[in-house]
Amino acid sequence: DTEVTQTPKHLVMGMTNKKSLKCEQHMGHRAMYWYKQKAKKPPELMFVYSYEKLSINESVPSRFSPECPNSSLLNLHLHALQPEDSALYLCASSLTLITGVAKNIQYFGAGTRLSVL
Amino acid sequence: AQKVTQAQTEISVVEKEDVTLDCVYETRDTTYYLFWYKQPPSGELVFLIRRNSFDEQNEISGRYSWNFQKSTSSFNFTITASQVVDSAVYFCAPLSGAGSYQLTFGKGTKLSVIP
Numbered sequence: 225d226t227e228v229t230q231t232p233k234h235l236v237m238g239m240t241n242k243k244s245l246k247c248e249q250h251m252g253h254r255a256m257y258w259y260k261q262k263a264k265k266p267p268e269l270m271f272v273y274s275y276e277k278l279s280i281n282e283s284v285p286s287r288f289s290p291e292c293p294n295s296s297l298l299n300l301h302l303h304a305l306q307p308e309d310s311a312l313y314l315c316a317s318s319l320t321l322i323t324g325v326a327k328n329i330q331y332f333g334a335g336t337r338l339s340v341l
Numbered sequence: 342a343q344k345v346t347q348a349q350t351e352i353s354v355v356e357k358e359d360v361t362l363d364c365v366y367e368t369r370d371t372t373y374y375l376f377w378y379k380q381p382p383s384g385e386l387v388f389l390i391r392r393n394s395f396d397e398q399n400e401i402s403g404r405y406s407w408n409f410q411k412s413t414s415s416f417n418f419t420i421t422a423s424q425v426v427d428s429a430v431y432f433c434a435p436l437s438g439a440g441s442y443q444l445t446f447g448k449g450t451k452l453s454v455i456p
Contacts, residue, residue: 269443314384316386332385
């Protein structure tokens with residue numbers, strides 16, 4: 225089973241709203257990632273968590289706030305977003321961050337399509 | 342500096358034709374990993390293959406095959422007897438250097454298989 229589940233699948237929000245994206249995996253993976261993908265572009269890394277601790281923040285604006293409450297769950301809290309934040313938000317997980325580990329592959333969820341009005 | 346190039350932006354083929362997607366990865370690192378992902382219109386990135394820089398054996402999995410040539414920095418992906426379900430964007434994504442965790446996605450190649 226290589227399933228990463230993201231909810232909701234679609235989200236429409238106003239610029240003053242607060243919303244959260246949720247990502248869940250039950251593969252025992254200890255690294256989890258958030259990516260942002262604009263239309264017709266490749267995914268871009270936003271955040272990386274390793275063992276529930278934030279390892280990397282790729283200079284993402286503070287209106288995006290990640291949270292990793294436990295090893296299976298990753299949230300992305302959204303507040304005061306701009307229309308240019310409209311995109312597909314993808315979550316991924318991998319066994320660890322250690323590249324050389326055999327089978328250390330990032331598995332992705334289906335994403336949340338976010339529209340900011 | 343590292344650079345991944347997927348020169349083909351869009352490809353259209355008729356069903357049952359073979360199609361090859363190109364990926365060139367330029368790096369000074371001697372150890373790296375190369376991944377291919379498929380992204381159908383539904384949005385999910387589906388892992389297809391991971392190869393190590395020290396393993397140049399070609400690989401075949403069903404209708405899919407991969408040809409990795411370190412000398413030319415190319416990691417090409419061939420679909421034999423293409424099907425409509427193969428229509429998707431295909432990303433080549435290298436991961437370079439010991440301890441590195443960050444996938445760097447190429448721009449992707451959109452494949453359309455016409456019935």
